[in-house]
Structure formats: structure tokens, C-alpha cells
Amino acid sequence: MNIKAEQAPAYFQNVECPPITLIYGAEPLLNLEALHAAKQRAKDDGFSERQRLDSGSGFNWQQLGNEIDTPSLFSPKRLIELVIEDKNLNKKAADALSALSGHQFKHTRLIIYAPDLEKPESKAWVKNLFTKDNLVIQSQTLFPKAFAKQIEQRLHHAKLHLTESAYVRLMDYSQGNLLAGQQAIDRLAIHPQHKDIISAELLVDLLADMSQFGAFALSDALIMQNWLEAYHIACRLEAERNNEAVLITWSLHRDCTVMLQLKNAIPKDHESIFKQYRIFYQKKGITAKPQGIFPAGF
Structure with missing residues (x-):
């Protein structure tokens, strides 16, 4: 069987x-x-x-x-x-x-x-x-739909309630890694505020000392052109975690690679690029418009 x-x-x-x-x-x-x-x-x-x-x-x-x-x-x-x-x-x-x-x-x-x-x-x-x-x-490998189902089931089992923006943050943090997602859920479940509806801001605060989240938050801020937020995140990473250079470099390289592929691809091929790099939900709307991020004439 x-x-x-x-x-x-x-x-x-x-x-x-x-x-x-x-x-x-x-x-x-x-x-x-x-x-x-x-x-x-x-x-x-x-x-x-x-x-x-x-x-x-x-x-x-x-x-x-x-x-x-x-x-x-x-x-x-x-x-x-x-x-x-x-x-x-x-x-x-x-x-x-x-x-x-x-x-x-x-x-x-x-x-x-x-x-x-x-x-x-x-x-x-x-x-x-x-x-x-x-x-x-x-x-089997969890592609985006199956991965999202796993995360939703685990949130339900942990009796955690996230706003939509917090859920998107959690998915972006996990990056298709179920173990990372489960570790984040376990951490949220033991926090004193875990019975509250968890907003994106609270999620960031609760997971702030988990190494991956800081690097990906910096990446998000740069893509969104939130320069002041990116500066504050970078300062915090430098002060608290001086070993994150490799992860930050990898994250920025990944985002640039995705945007270059999207820029050179026809729209109907965008979904396959998102699936390849396991980019979820709202972040698609950010990376799908690379022309607003690259300098004029790029």
C-alpha cells in the first residue's frame, strides 16, 4: 500500500x-x-x-x-x-x-x-x-498551492489567526521551506500575544530575531522602494547580526534575477517564473513590475 x-x-x-x-x-x-x-x-x-x-x-x-x-x-x-x-x-x-x-x-x-x-x-x-x-x-515537493495548504492547516492546528498581510509575510518568509514555516508557527504559538489576530507588523516583531526574516524584510523594502525602512532594517541587521551578509547577498541576487527574467519574458510566462522561484501572492504584484524599479534606460 x-x-x-x-x-x-x-x-x-x-x-x-x-x-x-x-x-x-x-x-x-x-x-x-x-x-x-x-x-x-x-x-x-x-x-x-x-x-x-x-x-x-x-x-x-x-x-x-x-x-x-x-x-x-x-x-x-x-x-x-x-x-x-x-x-x-x-x-x-x-x-x-x-x-x-x-x-x-x-x-x-x-x-x-x-x-x-x-x-x-x-x-x-x-x-x-x-x-x-x-x-x-x-x-513530494510542495509546489505553491500544496505548500499554501500545508501552512494554512498548520496555522489552524496552532489556533493562530493572521491578517491577510501577515499571512503574505509569513509565506514570503517561508520561501517554500516547510520547516522554516513550521518553526515560525511554533514560535508564534508560544508568544503571549498568540491569541490575538496577528497583523503584519506584529508578525515582523515576533519573528524579528529569526535570521531569515530580517534579510527578506530588507529585500521587500528595497523592491518596494521604501528606502527609509530599508535603511532602518539594514542598520538593525548590522548591529544585531553581523553574519547575515551571505543571506542578504543571496536574497538580493535572487530578486534581481527574478526581475530580469520577468522584464525579458512575455506576460503569459510570468506565472512559470513565479512558480520556479516560489514567489507567493502579493509579492507577485511587486516583482511583476520591474520597470518601475530599474533605472530609466536599463
Whole structure:
């Protein structure tokens, strides 16, 4: 069976942990949340002992089957978490995993956490191992619409209420990075004013000491030609965070690249440029008019 990583927490509320679970895909936070949900379900099912195996150099793949079959000395049920950091498996590893299809898993559950695996669904060992009794959990790259849905769901879960301008600020801050967005939401949720309707100004204040936000706020001010605001932000960054030069340079370079592409593209191609650089909502209206930002004759 195959499910999406974002479905895993709800799935494991109602379904027991299968003998073997594979977790992989492009979105790190969704992978980690799926792993946590799978481990919690295994614990709830009585697999109270957990053993972690890292398939780094020196890992004995031939002993994997023995680990599955050997009863634990400490608990009648055991969860084995196999962490694979490789993008592709060699023949020895693939053969060892494929051979697990012949094991009973009476007292053991196996979670294979391999976030970087490339197209495992096309591999023979996956086709052999993941029948209807086992589970594959995959995360996929979150494009703007799916990313926005994730952020909205997480805001709702945290019982946070943002004005539209604050929401746009949060989306621009996250830059398509779900982990950054979740960290911002977690920070907002523990603030004394978190029960209020959060405005853009309050959002900036609450997140002011998070390193990315200052750099992106400076970028926004420059694009909007708010020179005084940009000056104040730059002064604050210089005084408080003297290690932001690289991030600021990257952010300005990115904005200039986007505006140059928009300037040289026909209007119908603008949306694909926005999607490529993960630019959301109101900021589109800013960057879509680069002729007002570049000097005359540029």
C-alpha cells in the first residue's frame, strides 16, 4: 500500500503498524512527521523496544535478516528503525532487503527511513517487498498551492489567526521551506500575544530575531522602494547580526534575477517564473513590475 507522507499521522490513528514501512521523498519535515507517527503507532501496538540501525560503511547487510528473526532479551516485541542515507543501494543491500519478504515478522516491526532514495518504486527489491501487507510513505515537493495548504492547516492546528498581510509575510518568509514555516508557527504559538489576530507588523516583531526574516524584510523594502525602512532594517541587521551578509547577498541576487527574467519574458510566462522561484501572492504584484524599479534606460 502507498500513502502520501502528509496522510501518515491520520492513517496511523486507525491502522496498526505494518510489518515493514518505507519512508522517503523530497520534503524533509513531512518525512520526519511520518516517521514519528509510525514509531508512535508501533509503540502503541506494543513494540516497546526500539533498535536503530544505520546503514553506513561497515554495515553488515547479511545480518539484517537475523536481526529481524532474533527475539529480544528485553521485550516481547521490538521495533527496528533502519536509516539509509544513500540515494541508491548496491546489490548486496538490495538483495538483503528483498530477502526480507520471506520473514514472518511475528515479534518485530521494521521502519526503513530512507529520505534520499531516488525512485525506489522502480527497484526490484521494493516491488518484491512492498505487497499489500506493507506500507510505502512518500513525500513530494510542495509546489505553491500544496505548500499554501500545508501552512494554512498548520496555522489552524496552532489556533493562530493572521491578517491577510501577515499571512503574505509569513509565506514570503517561508520561501517554500516547510520547516522554516513550521518553526515560525511554533514560535508564534508560544508568544503571549498568540491569541490575538496577528497583523503584519506584529508578525515582523515576533519573528524579528529569526535570521531569515530580517534579510527578506530588507529585500521587500528595497523592491518596494521604501528606502527609509530599508535603511532602518539594514542598520538593525548590522548591529544585531553581523553574519547575515551571505543571506542578504543571496536574497538580493535572487530578486534581481527574478526581475530580469520577468522584464525579458512575455506576460503569459510570468506565472512559470513565479512558480520556479516560489514567489507567493502579493509579492507577485511587486516583482511583476520591474520597470518601475530599474533605472530609466536599463
